[in-house]
Amino acid sequence: MRGKSVLVLEAGPEVRNDQLGTMWAAAVHPGYFNRMAVFSRSVESSVIYHTSNVGGSTVFACGNMIRKQEVEERLAAVFGLTGLSECFDEAEEETFARPLPTESLVGASKKLMEEAQGLGYSAKPASKGLIDGTTCKGCGKCVLGCQRGAKWDSRRYLASAVKRGATLRSRTRVNRVLLEGGKAAGVVVEEKEIIKGRVVILAAGAMNTPVILQRSGIEAGAGLFVDYFKCVYGMADKGTQLKGQTMAFLAEAAGGEQDFMISPFVDDPLQYALFCPFSWQIRGGFFRTRVMGLMVKIADERSGTVRPNGKIRKKPTQADRIRMGAGLKAAAKILEASGAKDIATTAVWRGAHPGGTAAMGEVVDCTLEVHGIERLYVCDASVLPFAPGRPPILTITAIGKWLGKRL
């Protein structure tokens, strides 16, 4: 993109690190952070997390930077994204992605990883995007946003683009794409302002990009996946899991219904109170300091839809339930082996990796240009044609770099 005049339009506000760490207050405080959304709900009550702020959801990510070979190979082979591997290399370097040192795993997370290995799962310290290992104090509050600025997020790319001459306009929501003679000619923002541009790249995320496309008369929004997850909790006699890295290791099982990812995780206080079975909390699980927790994540089927008015349809399919069931059973076994008692599972189906709503081969072609519309590109999780079942930031970043080199 060097030498091009670039304008970035972002619906949400800019966030400073000192405002972070209390993010989920937004769920109960409508005025907080300019009504920054923290989740959407499907008609069938699936909860889908995504945020609206400069830097998007990466600001509230757990810092996992995962390069899954199968995802990379499928994108390269099926969609002919040649040179993608180099883009992954660069993305890994620029996001500081590297595995946590084994000695940084402490307390319950360490115990859980050892027991997972003992039960035959491939469990390894997670690869994290930590800018410098010394700033991170392992407070375990990554999903609230990092007050110390220890983990990488995409505000770094934006800052570097602005330094090189790009303009960033926050609190500017795009309504639709301006089309002239089958070509993109700019966008119309919510206040009806028209902003002209030679090339338009939509990157509003899988819950919003399809809304903009549909409002522009382009079919999109089918095939939503979210990488469903549930948490399994058990009560621990001693020791707490709240100290140390969030999701410090990944245990994987791959193949058929045994395809899931397990990672140590305890919800933040608000989510914990909302999603843990109430009777279990009353029995003694009220204090988060007394629990051990594992998150089970699956690659779900692309069964959901996002409508032009933002209405979402998404519920687990039979295959999703079978896959999740196998993962939950494995997580319960690991917790029991680690000494946890009275195991309980969160009931609500949640997902934090929405994607697939403007997929390659369906809405966009293999250059990420929208079928039939010149100069209109999509470059976010919407273009992923299958659920990765693993944290997708590194993949989305690599795809972004791939497009940037070709424009």
Ligand SMILES: Cc1cc2nc3c(=O)[nH]c(=O)nc-3n(C[C@H](O)[C@H](O)[C@H](O)COP(=O)(O)OP(=O)(O)OC[C@H]3O[C@@H](n4cnc5c(N)ncnc54)[C@H](O)[C@@H]3O)c2cc1C
């Ligand atoms: C709590 C949480 C933890 C996560 N942890 C990890 C992790 O550890 N590792 C990992 O790989 N992934 C993680 N993820 C997932 C990851 O953050 C997302 O998959 C990724 O950020 C998606 O990128 P995106 O560009 O598609 O969309 P987003 O990051 O959602 O960005 C879309 C941006 O577009 C803006 N926007 C929306 N509509 C408009 C509009 N109309 N006009 C202008 N701007 C608009 C939004 O405000 C937002 O800033 C996590 C997600 C959450 C919510």
